[in-house]
Amino acid sequence: MLAKLYDVIIGRKIHEIKAIIDNLPASKKPQILIFDDGMQNPYFIKDKIIMAIDGLRGFGNEMLLPAGPLRMEISEALDIVDARILIGQDLHKITAKYKSHKFITANIAAISAHDKKQKYFAFASIGNPSKFFSLLASEGYNVMSKKIFPDHYQYKLYDILSLI
Numbered sequence: 001m002l003a004k005l006y007d008v009i010i011g012r013k014i015h016e017i018k019a020i021i022d023n024l025p026a027s028k029k030p031q032i033l034i035f036d037d038g039m040q041n042p043y044f045i046k047d048k049i050i051m052a053i054d055g056l057r058g059f060g061n062e063m064l065l066p067a068g069p070l071r072m073e074i075s076e077a078l079d080i081v082d083a084r085i086l087i088g089q090d091l092h093k094i095t096a097k098y099k100s101h102k103f104i105t106a107n108i109a110a111i112s113a114h115d116k117k118q119k120y121f122a123f124a125s126i127g128n129p130s131k132f133f134s135l136l137a138s139e140g141y142n143v144m145s146k147k148i149f150p151d152h153y154q155y156k157l158y159d160i161l162s163l164i
Contacts, residue, residue, distance in 0.1 A: 014043045039081070040071045051081040053103075054128065058092030074098075110139040122146045123163055125153035 002008050007028065011017040021029060035041070039049055053059070060069040070077075078084060078101050086094060086103045095103050108131075114120075122143045124132045129148045136143050147163070149155070 014041065039077070048083070049081040050083045050085065051077060052085045052087060053094060054131070055086050055088035055090050055092070055094075056131065057128065058094055108135060110135065110141070114139075114141060116140050116142060118142060119144045121163075123149065125149035125151060125155070127151045 007030070009017055009020050009030070011020065017033070035044075038044070038046070039051065059074055062068060062070065062074060064070045064073070075098075078098055084101055084103045085106050087106050087108060090096075090105075120136070120141050120143045122133060122136055122141070123146060125148075126132060133143065133146055149159070153159075
């Protein structure tokens, strides 16, 4: 979606992205870089940090890796970010528990119209695919079948052909 509006650079490691940017002409060098899962990366300086929190999952069991999903203590993370976005219902009462912090609330919705009689095949390679499939169901998509790939899956030609 971003690539429809902006030039997008994709890389697994910060040095890959740096090499791409270093080789761009000055007129194409980006003014803004957005990193997914870059909050704890110590190899680059961040001007702004945005934390997205799933209202359904919250902070999981609130434990650090490997016992839980967190990469740093919640209070430390909340203190270092510039914006905290709570997506969906606040089922874990995060805004009440951490009321000394300001939260932006947001919801996810499908943005394209669809034919409710049309049958759909859905696939995902995201951290919480059930949330994606639930969104499709709540928006009235008639999903007949679905396939889940691992998070951040690197699709191969075979995968694409099998999906088609």
